[in-house]
Amino acid sequence: AQSVTQLDSQVPVFEEAPVELRCNYSSSVSVYLFWYVQYPNQGLQLLLKYLSGSTLVKGINGFEAEFNKSQTSFHLRKPSVHISDTAEYFCAVSDTGGFKTIFGAGTRLFVKA
Amino acid sequence: NAGVTQTPKFQVLKTGQSMTLQCAQDMNHNSMYWYRQDPGMGLRLIYYSASEGTTDKGEVPNGYNVSRLNKREFSLRLESAAPSQTSVYFCASGGDFSYEQYFGPGTRLTVT
Numbered sequence: 001a002q003s004v005t006q007l008d009s010q011v012p013v014f015e016e017a018p019v020e021l022r023c024n025y026s027s028s029v030s031v032y033l034f035w036y037v038q039y040p041n042q043g044l045q046l047l048l049k050y051l052s053g054s055t056l057v058k059g060i061n062g063f064e065a066e067f068n069k070s071q072t073s074f075h076l077r078k079p080s081v082h083i084s085d086t087a088e089y090f091c092a093v094s095d096t097g098g099f100k101t102i103f104g105a106g107t108r109l110f111v112k113a
Numbered sequence: 114n115a116g117v118t119q120t121p122k123f124q125v126l127k128t129g130q131s132m133t134l135q136c137a138q139d140m141n142h143n144s145m146y147w148y149r150q151d152p153g154m155g156l157r158l159i160y161y162s163a164s165e166g167t168t169d170k171g172e173v174p175n176g177y178n179v180s181r182l183n184k185r186e187f188s189l190r191l192e193s194a195a196p197s198q199t200s201v202y203f204c205a206s207g208g209d210f211s212y213e214q215y216f217g218p219g220t221r222l223t224v225t
Binding site: 004009032034036041042043044045046049051090094098099100101102103104105106 | 157212
């Protein structure tokens with residue numbers, strides 16, 4: 001069975017500082033990995049995904065993530081955050097069938113002025 | 114192009130009442146999904162439909178039924194609502210070869 005652990009429930013950070021949101025997964029099979037963002041009172045939207053190929057994945061809004069197979073991690077990073085990045089971020093994993101996606105509990109990012 | 118739409122946006126039910134949550138997508142996706150979101154638990158898959166005419170259980174199917182009415186529409190029914198079903202419900206559709214999901218705006222359901 002697959003599982004996803006987001007290591008921080010809340011991350012406060014000052015505007016223009018770098019941020020890393022941590023995600024570890026467990027699976028006995030090959031997986032696809034995703035980061036989604038949820039702004040208040042909205043649905044989720046995709047930030048980036050890893051299906052295969054380069055382990056460094058770039059997404060929207062200046063975010064990137066690195067797939068590390070040996071450490072079973074997929075941490076999300078941004079070199080300089082903005083107030084508008086305040087949201088909840090979800091790491092997710094699916095098997096290569098793609099239908100059953102498991103989401104982490106989420107990390108709330110607070111960007112302070 | 115509206116993407117994924119859900120109705121209603123808000124609903125309050127009494128224990129034992131029934132209701133159907135509606136979902137439609139206009140992206141011609143084959144797969145559709147229903148999730149519930151509870152504080153501190155992320156999203157949990159209730160049911161999914163890999164293609165028109167098929168449905169399968171997800172992680173938390175008890176107390177729910179689904180219908181894939183056609184390629185566009187996927188409804189979720191609560192036959193006898195319970196307070197434990199108080200949650201925010203999201204419908205999503207899936208890109209066929211991209212594996213990403215596109216989410217609706219959600220339905221906030223309260224069962225008293």
